[in-house]
Amino acid sequence: MNSRILAVAALAALLTFGTTPSEALNNDHLVYGYECQKGVCKKVELSEENFSKAISLPVCRLFCGEDIGTLWPKPTGAVELERLMKQVDVSNIEIKLLASRKKDNLWNNVENRWMDLIHAKIPSRKSLNNGGYELNIGVTLKEQHDGLPRLTLVTDESYNLSIDSAADGQVSVNITAENFFGARHGLETLAQLIVYDDIRREVQIVTKASIYDAPVYKWRGLLLDTARNFFPVKSIKRTLDGMAMVKLNTFHWHITDSHSFPFEVPKQAELYKLGAYSPRKVYSQEDVADVVEYGRVRGIRVMPEFDAPAHVGEGWQHKNMTACFNAQPWKNFCVEPPCGQLDPTVEGLYNVLEDIYSDMFKLFNPDVFHMGGDEVSVNCWNSSQSIRSWMNAQGWGLEESDFMQLWGHFQEKALERVDRVANGTRTPITLWTSRLTEAPFIDDFLDKDRYIIQIWTTGEDPKVKEILKRGYRIIVSNYDALYFDCGGAGWVTNGNNWCSPYIGWQKVYDNSLAKIAGDYEHHVLGSEAAIWSEQIDEFTLDNRFWPRASALAERLWTNPATNWRQAEARILMHRERLVENGIGAESLQPEWCLQNEDECPIDAYDAQN
């Protein structure tokens, strides 16, 4: 423990000072600095005496205590950090692509965004001290490919990062990765090894480091429902910004629902013209392409969901292709207003679906497609005379199993249309858990090699194992840990909403997929946190996702053996980083707890003594 203290204390003396102690103490009214004591950063009053020893909070936290500094998510491979910082000349940073790949528009966007991350650290350009080392970043991609990089279920996202300081006033960084995605992650980690020191008013970098890193789970996502309330593109982009910072790689866009249809499908213009909340609340094809590309720059697949056969309504009102649209009392026909389900017996329906699918495949080019499939109501279909007649004509009854057959029929016919627009590939299809994913229907209708099942029941639900043991791959969104809209007021009545209480970041962090999957962990692709937006819109989006989505990100990237308590001091620092980058993340604790490491937890004293 002592050697660590000495090392940290020593480093300040090695820095090139742009500010003398008394300048810093007087001109800036700076009062506090930090010292590493027993592995904890302690706030100390600055004085002429301790000034050379004291360091700023972000510098102290990089080295003091946990070995991984303030990195979020924790790397999974070996990490070596030398406890020494050097000033970086922010006007003298260069990123070079060392392989044959040319710097295209994508790489220019990656670079610009990365420079924004660095500049966001500086509270005021005016008072930044000039000078410092040149920073040369070399990026090598082992995989040669043409065209736009595309994330898939087999993409290798690993990277190697090394930092070295030559004698010639340069710091050089090497990032090596299989492909674009790994390289991007490496840059993200590098950005976290660069901090602003408010005592010396300069940007500093770790002088020597070596990190190997790769994610544990392939599918690391957030779901946003843009149908219950509309989200401007700007707010979606903010979400993608946050995701990039923590290496989340999937934005699951639940773009339509019974409440509204804000997705432009030119061939089926009525859907969005009648279905949008207003003419301004439509995602044009241009908007969607913009979001997809914005995601790519950030290493994120943007995956569309077209939820069917339930969860449709607005936009379809004149098509005669739905049942129970806005039926009242709604509680008899659906789980929330307005009700609405596609009528699988209308032959023309599948042409309309094909038009929707076609635009989705064109714009998103998805490696996995989501067909929804949740909360189908038998009562809804059963309320339609024409559906009942059609079923009679097939010689079916009107029992639940008959309606399940109707659903299976829908799913098969809809899938045919997906396959028709999917450029000849058999794109993996995700469906939500439902009655259809239970025996015997799952065996009857869903091919395990084709379908991925997204779990939204609780983590302990025995149905999860039933699905896993059949060999399906799963994505975990157990609502008791990953539905981030839980815990608000009721909205169809008073009290609280159905899945209250609010889920703290601690529960998200500790939501072990390995525990949920048991012996079938190899079938778990990963996990998604969801915002269903009945009571959330652009004004509360950030604080609902962040920093809880960061807790999820570390669970998925790192799958830590330790629990939230070990990540607490680090997530407080990380939350400040989100805010610095324009994301209105929720405050987890009083700022006092950020400044006074490990003084707030109820068990802190017991743990230390």
Next chain:
Amino acid sequence: MNSRILAVAALAALLTFGTTPSEALNNDHLVYGYECQKGVCKKVELSEENFSKAISLPVCRLFCGEDIGTLWPKPTGAVELERLMKQVDVSNIEIKLLASRKKDNLWNNVENRWMDLIHAKIPSRKSLNNGGYELNIGVTLKEQHDGLPRLTLVTDESYNLSIDSAADGQVSVNITAENFFGARHGLETLAQLIVYDDIRREVQIVTKASIYDAPVYKWRGLLLDTARNFFPVKSIKRTLDGMAMVKLNTFHWHITDSHSFPFEVPKQAELYKLGAYSPRKVYSQEDVADVVEYGRVRGIRVMPEFDAPAHVGEGWQHKNMTACFNAQPWKNFCVEPPCGQLDPTVEGLYNVLEDIYSDMFKLFNPDVFHMGGDEVSVNCWNSSQSIRSWMNAQGWGLEESDFMQLWGHFQEKALERVDRVANGTRTPITLWTSRLTEAPFIDDFLDKDRYIIQIWTTGEDPKVKEILKRGYRIIVSNYDALYFDCGGAGWVTNGNNWCSPYIGWQKVYDNSLAKIAGDYEHHVLGSEAAIWSEQIDEFTLDNRFWPRASALAERLWTNPATNWRQAEARILMHRERLVENGIGAESLQPEWCLQNEDECPIDAYDAQN
């Protein structure tokens, strides 16, 4: 019912159209309008046929169903609204002060803000149709006074508002009030009778109206704690903006706590220099004066709280005037970290307090002063050798009652210092409920004619009646309905915070003070909702307060006999008004429920049929 429908249907035909039906339908891609059917606004597709009958949502809701239109809070006196709108020429609005009072800086600010309210309704100035009636607003104050208006416990906030349309192309408005505060409320109500019609792209006003209005409760407040986390002045001003819109009149500024001391006291500079989270996180005297004046323009008293003897810490560390500062394990000495209490036995303490009080009285000129007084820990004082010795020297023991005597001693000596700086007035003092407000201590130490007690236990706590029956005036902040920070994650450990779950607006709306006070309702000054900011900062401030604070506002202004269900459709409209004015209010329901009145509640169908 039928006559109402006809009246509303008829009004559209009487409007001067700046847009032809086909222009509106084609150029704007406008799809929907509204019709009043059976007292409910129904969304209808626009067509050449129904265009002259269809009206925009805000216009429809003004007249359809409830008689009070979309006013929030509901007026308490007689309201007459004629079901007819006229276009207002927004470049031709004049406000005249008809009494002898000259238009000073305050009135100019009131006017400018009011014009901002009107302009906020217009989505795009570019597409606004020109023309319309001149709007002349005359304001008469009956009370003559010099200097700045000051809200007190006896201020009459009533107003009369009448709107009349002359034949000469003018709409004239008369607002008569006893004083500035009533007149300001009248303007606020007027702003709510002016709406934007997106079909005709014009601003419209109710052509004839007469409203008498006055609040039921005198004290209608919000509390913000700026010590657990810091709030920039800009975010505080946003809060005051929202308060003005719903006629809340008290901003209770819990400005300091043990976590930080962000209030500039020049004579005691160490307090804020050491006590602030950073040099930028201090409210300078200029900032405070700015907030106080910003409040006055909006009819709001800004009342400071200096919480003592507990809830002090940061800033005091070198004064030797505190006990148990940041003692660990904290749970033995206080309710949350960091601990800290003033040491009442240090003679010099009272001079420091006088300096704090002096600046607070100078800057706030409060008609009521808050001295805190909550959560004193006997263990904390008992952990100090010097306190124990002092108590021994008085011949006291070390029982709880002895420490209560110490607290009483502190309160008396501190009050003397308040009186010394209070310009010769005996300013009413508010204290939180605590052990000190229970028998026998309340009788020993707190004069009922001097002290107001702020209740923060549950509404059903029998202690409330104990206080009331002694004759104290109370302010109600029962945590089970009015602590707006409840329902988040835990922050000293996992799980949820102490007062979970989240409190919905419905519970706030139904929190009847009359029920809490029983026979002593006349002793209830009013109520405050509180944001304790351990887990809230500028990024979540708006959505934590709004629109729940609006629900409180109607409870206090109107004290409605009906419950939340009758206010539901109206608060959805009101929430949009908050957002329009830059307040990031939480979304209560899918936008679908706003657009489809009364289709969402689980009991809606039963109630209608």
